[in-house]
Amino acid sequence: MNLNGKVAYITGGSKGIGYGTAKILLAAGMKVAISGRTLKSVQEAAKSLGNESNVLALESDVTKHEDENKAVAEIINKWGQLDVVLANAGVGNFAPIDQMTEKEWHDMINTNLNGVFHTLKASVEALKKSEGYYITLASLAGTNFFENGAGYNATKFGVVGFTQAAMLDLRKYGIKVSTIMPGSVATHFNDHTPSEKDAWKIQPEDIGELVLDLLKMNPRTLPSKIEVRPTRPDLK
Template sequence: MMDLKGKVAYITGGSKGIGHGVAKTLLNAGMKVAISGRTLKTVQEAASILGSEKSVLALESDVTSLENEQQAINTILQRWGHLDVVLANAGVGHFAPVDEMVPEQWHQMMNTNLTGVFHTLKASVEALKSSKGYFMSLASLAGTNFFANGAGYNATKFGVVGFTQAAMLDLRRYDIKVTTIMPGSVASYFNDNDPSEKDAWKIQPEDIGQIVLDLLMIHPRTLPSKVEVRPTRPDLK
């Protein structure tokens, strides 16, 4: 099992919601965590809530830019010398009938949700080879279940699932583990939601953090390559 004390994780989109919840869980397990987002001030504020500069690193990076992600990884390696876990979590969503969706919405989702995952993996894969580390993507049940008004979002999440599962087959020969996490409704800030008591029935960010922690602690001979999770009682919404 992976000894987590002193291990280093990188989480994209880590300033709030799922990414922030996972970061908190990993820090509590003794890891060092770098979080990134598009606006440095916002990420720095989130990092200050999580912990000290010794264990938390705030990075400005737009996952739609491979150069940004490469610089983020370089900064992590300069600070801590190694990288053990990467969670490609950054994502956006626009929901509209396909005949009403505008190209800008389509391209923003594709560039962030799908190409962004490629950029994060491409930038970090050599470091993960060195550490025999773990790459995880935050997909969605929307990556297997299509729905009306979701054509663009479904396309990106179906793509993330396919990309990550193929990457799993490519990278396991380097002892890199790869998992796709596919949650249903989560109490996050996604799609302009403001989490409150109304979201108590949903999966909570710390629940995703526990899943990530469990994946890291499982015996290395076993790989849960795809994990689907959903609220237990959606009838309570």
């Protein structure tokens, strides 16, 4: 894919992996739309990315199909095409299953699982036209279960299965579909504040570089599921 002038849409793009990926794609010559639930925070992120003519800030709650439809329509209206989608928005609530509330469970299902469906449904026709790329951000929690992670595991196992099946459905249209499954990443996820103590972790821009590598790969080849983890664990 010749990336210069291509258009990407990143959900959950105001910070963390979404923001880091936006920086990398912009530097590669792409135009990038980022979305989040709060327009002010997305606008602030878009401003800090610079190059305002190539950045679009969108308010969208991925749990609502109509929001994602509107977001994609705004992208098409502004730039006339959509080539790459990174379904990155996600939440995590961690507790023993007997203590997890229904709200915590449904928040994760609605954002992590329903969200990737809504984003794909909203963008799939545009991606057919561009023979584009749809990428979901899953997790190593999508293949490795752990204590206090029943809800999160359920959503990320679901994202992996959804993405792999969608890949089989959509490749006949020339659409490439992949899921990225990171381990520990230095982000604000689960109310964490990144610091120097997170230097051993994957950095958000590292995932952005991985996305860029996928986009640059020969179109005959599709890495459909990618596990990525820190090279060395926290040595403390």
